Amino acid sequence: MHDTAVAGLITREHRFQLPVDYDQPQDETLEVFARELCDPVRVNDELPYLVFFQGGPGFGAMRPLARGGWIDRALQEYRVLLLDQRGTGLSTPIHAGSLATMSLSQQVAYLSQHRADNIVRDAEAIRCHLIGDAPWTILGQSFGGFCVLRYLSYAPQSLTEAYITGGIPSLQRSADEVYQATFQRVADKNRAFFLRFPKARGMADRIAAYLDQHRVCLPDGERLTVERFQLLGLHLGVEEGPETLYYLLEQALLPSAAGEVINPVFLHGVMQMLDYDTNPLFSLLHEPIYNQQQASDWAAHRVRQGLPQFCYQPGQPLCFTGEMIFPWMFEQFAQLRPLQSLAHALACKADWPSLYDPGVLAVNPVPVAAAVYTDDMFVEYAYSEETLAQVANLKAWRTSEYEHNGIRMDGYRILDRLIKLNRGQRLR
Known part of the structure; x- marks a missing residue:
């Protein structure tokens, strides 16, 4: 040694x-x-x-x-x-x-x-x-x-x-209770972010509308969807995170003869700020860390469905999400895709021991x-x-x-x- x-x-x-x-x-x-x-x-x-x-x-x-x-x-x-x-x-x-x-x-x-x-x-x-x-x-x-x-x-x-x-x-609290509470904290952070950076409101909405109407691919060839874009809200809960997100948004769209287009610098930044591909264990076990004698059954996904502000619709203001894992992530992230069956099996597992x-x-x-x-x-x-x-x-x-x-x-x-x-x- x-x-x-x-x-x-x-x-x-x-x-x-x-x-x-x-x-x-x-x-x-x-x-x-x-x-x-x-x-x-x-x-x-x-x-x-x-x-x-x-x-x-x-x-x-x-x-x-x-x-x-x-x-x-x-x-x-x-x-x-x-x-x-x-x-x-x-x-x-x-x-x-x-x-x-x-x-x-x-x-x-x-x-x-x-x-x-x-x-x-x-x-x-x-x-x-x-x-x-x-x-x-x-x-x-x-x-x-x-x-x-x-x-x-x-x-x-x-x-x-x-x-x-x-x-x-x-x-003792279940994953459902955890996400019901933390989604409210994410909503608070969204309000604080858009209040602090008023220009970010229009930027985020224009980016979301563009992604909804166009097929935009990241440098690794994977599609950048609106849902994936929303995951950047993870950074609203850390020191210097809101500033980093704002600076990323402000350079996302470039003018062109055909209208606004996505800046490649923005796409590289998105990849750097979302590390789900490089740390698959985080996505697989994020909900099970709360489980004791019960299944999570995709708790964050189910809670989100009851919160329309987090479910983007064209023409509506975009709301970023936070530290939550959703089943569609195992379809949209290349390194998570082979683990989709495993993720569903873990979400259904109910016999977790007490912690x-x-x-x-x-x-x-x-x-x-x-x-x-x-x-x-x-x-x-x-x-x-x-x-x-x-x-x-x-x-x-x-x-x-x-x-x-x-x-x-x-x-x-x-x-x-x-x-x-x-x-x-x-x-x-």
């Missing part, structure tokens, strides 16, 4: 062979990759670990390009472990090709092992391998917060402290500090408040200063404040 100097850090790579199904540990295995980070001046010190669970599901851990943000704060007292959660990054990644040799039932069984419960089991196996019975500290962002609450339910004895940013899920143990959480002994963003488009604030009331020893910093990705924008301050909150230190 070799240490490497990267971005002012010392990094070390770990690879672990772990069971696909922990109930059948003697059967098939998969590989989980983790990158350890350490301050160069403390590389020989015995430091505790802080394990980071990234957002998703279905995205690999960050690849640090420079020392800064929350990592800079964490390295003052920890070794940081960045896990590529199973199925992502370098951890036996999931894509259409990797699933091609499996039957549909085998694919469903395999994907079912990639939720927060098994991500936490992987972390526990890695902890035992690296430090034996010693506990460690965990930090979860967005979906990583789901993993933190699962960890607190499953193995609180393995934790010294826990931190959550932008990811306090409901312990959280309210009884254990009610007497949780682990100090937990959470940054709860009151204007979060992706996590319903009212449902977060319900969970906060059900978890013992959890201190919340409620703030409207940040959007969902606050830790990317101001990570040093956020983590520093949470550490002080957890340890009863004075806040400024």
Whole structure:
């Protein structure tokens, strides 16, 4: 095992062979990759670990390009472990090709092992391998917060402290309830966007009308439909996202002798801002992360059908959608198309196990500090408040200063404040 100097850090790579199904540990295995980070001046010190669970599901851990943000704060007292959660990054990644040799039932069984419960089991196996019975500290962002609450339910004895940013899920509410709430938050963000950028209203409507009347293809040859265009609303819920979307819209249409035409720069921008083709696990498991003893049955799609402002009709104002997955996406995205049957099978699956143990959480002994963003488009604030009331020893910093990705924008301050909150230190 070799240490490497990267971005002012010392990094070390770990690879672990772990069971696909922990109930059948003697059967098939998969590989989980983790990158350890350490301050160069403390590389020989015995430091505790802080394990980071990234957002998703279905995205690999960050690849640090420079020392800064929350990592800079964490390295003052920890070794940081960045896990590529199973199925992502370098951890036996999931894509259409990797699933091609499996039957549909085998694919469903395999994907079912990639939720927060098994991500936490992987972390526990890695902890035992690296430090034996010693506990460690965990930090979860967005979906990583789901993993933190699962960890607190499953193995609180393995934790010294826990931190959550932008990811306090409901312990009991269904996917239907989640999307009924978050669609309203998306509507709020649409209103704020068009109020802040009045010119965007006409731009978005003209683009939608053009896409409705013409066949427009992206650089990869796939059609840009109105529904696909609406998915750009995902960026309304992150820091700098509204600005990025506005700048994209303003250069979408070019004048020509035959009238307005689509700018190729806009088409390249759309591809860059929508990563469903490159991270198929996100689309496959986005609704199942909420499921406990019930099927999602395309919850976001069904909820949307009752909200006419999100169902574009020619001549009507366009409303962007948010972090939702719809069945037609498995027809319109090239890398999702081979997974269409699998997506429908997962949407119909009802025997998902429980993720959280309210009884254990009610007497949780682990100090937990959470940054709860009151204007979060992706996590319903009212449902977060319900969970906060059900978890013992959890201190919340409620703030409207940040959007969902606050830790990317101001990570040093956020983590520093949470550490002080957890340890009863004075806040400024």
